[in-house]
Amino acid sequence: MKFGRDFEVQMIQEWREAYVDYRALKLMLKQILRFRQQLPAFHQHHPPHPPPPAPPSSAPGAGNNHDEAGGGAAVSRGFTRRISLYRAFSGLTNRAKGSPRKRDKHNNHHHFHFFDEEEEQAILISQDETASYTTTFLSSAEEGGELEVMFFRRLDEEFNKVVRFYKQKIEEVMEEADELSRQLNVLIALRIKVENPIADLPEIIGFYSPPVSPEHHSSGVPAVSPMETIQEVEQENSVHGNRNKAFIPAPLEVLDRVKIKIEPETPLTTLKCMISSLKPDQTFSKSELKRAEELMSRAFVEFYQKLRFLKSYCFLNQMAFSKILKKYDKITSRNASKPYLHTVDNSYLGTSEEVSSLMSRVEATFIKHFAHGNHREGMRSLRPKAKREKHRITYILGFLSGCSVSLAIAIIVLVHIRDLTSSEGRHQYMENIFPLYSLFGLVALHLLMYAADVYFWSKCRVNYRFIFGFEQGTELGCREVLLIGSGLAVLMFLGVVSNLDMEMDPRTKSFSVITELVPLALLVILTVILFCPFNVIYRSSRYFFIRCIFHCLLSPLYKVVLPDFFLADQLTSQVQAFRSLLFYICYYGWGDFKRRSNKCYESDVYRKFYIIVAVIPYWFRFAQCIRRLVEEKNKNHGLNAMKYLSTIIAVASRTVFQWRKGTYWLTVAATTSSIATVFNTVWDLVHDWGLMNRNSKNPWLRDKLLVPYKSIYFIAMVVNVMLRLAWMQTVLGIREAPFLHRRALLTVVASLEILRRGIWNFFRLENEHLNNVGKYRAFKNVPLPFHRQELGGGTKNV
Template identity: 50%
Template structure:
């Protein structure tokens, strides 16, 4: 794989604008190469003279090597390179340090092309350097905050384990800490009575090995140890704690009183604090790893591009430029920490976040080492393997059996569908007298699985294209690393569902009653209900099979949508609620299931309950549940985020609720009055929703953008795709007109089939909407360099200056 593609594949998607633009610099190098080829810069031109000069100088230097060595011994300086190509230096521009390259061969043929190259190279390096500095400063700030959190955590551990001996422990640790001045030793301070196997053990270890260290370094360590004291237990009186999970109860409590409470020194409270800090450490560790990768990839990119320049121009400029890169802030790999009091240079000693002074200069590599040591010590009981397993991200493994079973289930689905088709034509079921009864009673039962299957197909296609166009959907949705489903796994689940549904349909494809009892076979009629029971058992199965993490993630998000606005709204929550708004018919099918098997007579396929007032009222209510959930979610975000656009978004969903109710009433009652109300409300909400989809959710139709009527940044290179998506979205938004225009039953389609077709078109529209909605969200994250989620910390300091 070429380096350009490898660089693109390893980039942090949200930081891609901050990386060196390797491809644009390659284009400039191609311009230089093209000029040299066109102007025949060969051995007969200026380069030949330069080459001969190089040979003469090398011969001279080889002959005078003895004298130069003698001059060096006499204190002379070595000769400078007479063939310097560039000079690189730093200048202060607008309060920041920038690097500029002076090209010394601009008078050579094609020198203007090389001037453009070095100017672009400097711009890229300064861009990378500025971004890296900003991120390191952010990391230092977060490290300081984690240090304060660890102070409070260790004090809380002491208070929970030994509340009566807190003061005694503090004086004991200070006494033992003062004994560090006596010589090299390892001091271990722990609470008496707490066994080594307990999680609450507090160990302060200070490595003071004198092996290979000078006397000045030992003196420096003594001075540092003189200043070292363990975390003060008084810190617990200066913090408030917030460890309540995001639940409806906590939301209601926060509406009445403050969410921050005093520390109560309970073991359950300590467990929750440790869990929150563990999550914060893991997220911070991922941030450090990506920052380290950013530094490494960019340094490698500058090395590669300069070597290409040397190869094309036959110069030796890469050495000078890469020396500057190594000496810059980006390339500093050695950490030299200077004591702020005595000015002495100290070798890094990992004491954990408790005793680190993060106000000093911190390099990412050393900070990673310290964080690993602290996490292993305080959150893994010293178990290195367990600690690193928790810190390092889980990489998803591609399994061949997934592809195998996907092909198997797909083949079975095709065979079953063919079997149903052959059975219908062979038995002439489309012309059977019982066709209407079957479509009214049985078809809604199986159409539920068809809606779910189609939605899963669209979601699988979305994940395929998101991955192809580098949309970081696992981060956007908040999936646990390594647990997100790829398109193969989603297609596998969808094909498995299709096999079950088609097999049940084929078994239930019966339109004949027993003339003696005038009843259908009870076992056959219970097949749809049994299939629903199987799916529910799989969904809520507690065992780690069939993608348990993804199943529980879906259930958790669905529960949060149902109880909106009692939960804080996340991206995955309102995205799932949007999916449910396109599954109105599926939700109505669930209502039909309940009535059909509880209040109806399924043995005779009786559906008289459909005409009852209770069923009609619930028929309207269940359809507006997902839209009402979105209204409540928008209102909560309006209150929390103070974003006025969420207010307009809630009005959009409220107008959709009104239009849906009026259309349903017209479908049930008929009449010109309800027809006018349904048409006018649906027309208004269609215009409102279409504008919101295209302009707000997709970010398109920007008149002054670089891409006319689209947006500045596009992931799909073919712009026609966006215009086609806009037209298709508008057309599919108008499918409600078939109801108002009384196009409810075609000659070859039953009314129920027409309803299912319209529902499928809405699912297709939602699938198209999903891709461009997440593309716009990803580009917003890229524009703001958001690559990490914020983990709320448990402790809140009353005085931020107190460590």
């Protein structure tokens, strides 16, 4: 794989704008190359400079400094992509000897001259008082020199951008490390107070802050890294006369100025926090200690991940500068890479050691205080292994997919051979059995659409794992989702084949009890699998789904996060599935399933619940919007709540119109549905997708697009509008279609809504990803447990 493509894959997508624009620099080099190829006489008057001699094979890193364009053929094919990416790059690790650096001052600028006696100087690099680097190309008078001047100007812009961003992030992590150190001091004091309040203090693990030397005060630089507070000190034991390792504890008095502030995550904890806030004296319990330790552990893991990202960011950009300058030297036959890369190596980007130092200290701290000294366990938490692709998943997926297709064909053949479409029991089957199996079909279709979304998110590099908050290594890829969907389809088709009888037994005047219970047994099996406590069938994903469902059920009482309201949006597209669940209760509870008869649709109670279950998913979203409106004070959440309220009214009026025909209810259903459709469509396109921006670089789209074909967005907008009009079949009174029973028609309409939701999912998450990119947001914000109490009654971080 070429470096440019590998560079795109390895970069942190949320920081994409902060990386070197390698593609733009490469295009500029191609312009220089084309210009030189059009001037063959140029090389006759200006013979190329001989390249510097290659280092001997015994030198460190020899043979690893080839570029993929020119010297790539010389690289051994046995090197893997990862090895080729992380190999040493010339100019940064292999510093040329005999290249002294001279420094002088002129107009408050620092000029750096890099040259050998036998080499012609190509560039002059200077640094102004704002720490910005500027390169002067010394051969600009040559023909085509203006292109090289533009190249170095753009290179300087990218280099200064990278250095500024890296320095800014380093300052942020240093401040965060300082805060984590203070939080950890308080946590140790809390452990002492809760677990062993009468222990001998000199023997308990704690922290101390080394004194600050005068020279550090004068320089404005902290005496030690914030993580230096985690130190073990040796003291002379005057009693025994030997040197024993002891520890200086955190003073317990710090707890008098600290308040444990744990974000309420359940209605019960919310109530407890409200009650505890009224108490004059603060108490510390083991449950609070446990929760504080969990939050601190998560904060350290996220902080360590940020350090790893910064280290990768630094290395990849250094590699990009090395690659692009070697390309420049190859095209122009100059020796500009050595001085420029020497500048990169001596810049803040190349000399900063804060990240490496902090990483080692975080590792030691986490292992000591959160992994009970177990190095393997601690590093497993800090560096979770990436998910490995398993061939058996592909094999099982192919097998189940083939079985589901074969069973579907078998059902079609059986229906044709038995001529079941003209059977007398056809209507009875469609009214009683078909709604039971349609539930599984709608869920399987939704899984298929979600698998397609995951595939295209991965292709477009949408960081859906970070957006949804999946733990590394636990997220389901498109193959795993397809595996679940195909398995569900196989179970459904097997049930249909076993329960495809249309006529009752003439002797008993009823159907077989075993076959009639197949749909209910299938529902029970799937429910058991969903709540299975054993670590089988993607337990972490199942529990994540159950937790989000539970949050939706109690949505006003939980803090709203993206996975919760995203799932609630999915549920709004499964209204027919909710109604099928209601039919299960009525059919097997009060109906005569042995004779395939029921009076559900004639019951007033059933009709009321028929409306309620259709409204419940929209109520989830309405309640979530109200919660966010109260917390965030953003009027957009209020408008979103009004959107779902209009949808609730439209769904209820359309359902009532099915039972009560007449001009009045027709007018109400058509009017409310039209208002809800316009409201929802505009919100989808403008807010959720971020489109319909007339002043954008891409008219009526966004400034940034992940799909290279703009027509895809316009097609998606048109399809979204058309599929949202599927409700018109209810208002227009379309009861049946050619070759389709009315129950089948309802299932088709519900399937169209699921298809629309699948399309919506992709563009909704694309917009969320681009918002994260615009804000360089690549990490989860973990709330810290301790806050310092101020005299005025307020609180702030420790």
